[in-house]
Amino acid sequence: EADIYQTPRYLVIGTGKKITLECSQTMGHDKMYWYQQDPGMELHLIHYSYGVNSTEKGDLSSESTVSRIRTEHFPLTLESARPSHTSQYLCASSEIGETGGYRNTIYFGEGSWLTVV
């Protein structure tokens, strides 16, 4: 089992509220990711990080922001939640290294289901 944890698992929040989705991994992985996935739809990469103080935007534009102050921690923040932000957010991690081949399997947390009303 992968040692990557997300909290909260489920959150219902009002429009305009600020929220932070927490993600922690204990595998010592340098590379971490946030994906967004609507039910029955494909995964979209919204943010990733190569290591401490590194953050990059993914393929899908997102109003969320991320930070990477510690290797094991990669929180995602929405300053002002809107109903359009309702989705599942999946955090993931992998070992760094573009030439790592099959060692660079990605491991996912259980996801955070966000509903903005």
Add this chain to the structure above:
Amino acid sequence: RKEVEQDPGPFNVPEGATVAFNCTYSNSASQSFFWYRQDCRKEPKLLMSVYSSGNEDGRFTAQLNRASQYISLLIRDSKLSDSATYLCVVKAYNQGGKLIFGQGTELSVKP
């Protein structure tokens, strides 16, 4: 055109059937290939890596054809518990090792 494309689903099959999933990728620099399984409202989990010579894990067989840029997953003697969405995943080193996920193919195994 999407970088990784899979058969559109869903596949509805009876228990015991053999089912094959296909996946094509557009980036010829792709180097690593995987199949992930995602249960309803759960996170994706690695099912198996796909090696150049093809590989088998119990009832599951994965094949790779680099010339055609094509990956397949074969499930033999399907079980009810195989019902899930199967995701084809490709890693291309000319894109910083980024993992590209296909849209997934849903499988429903019926008794």
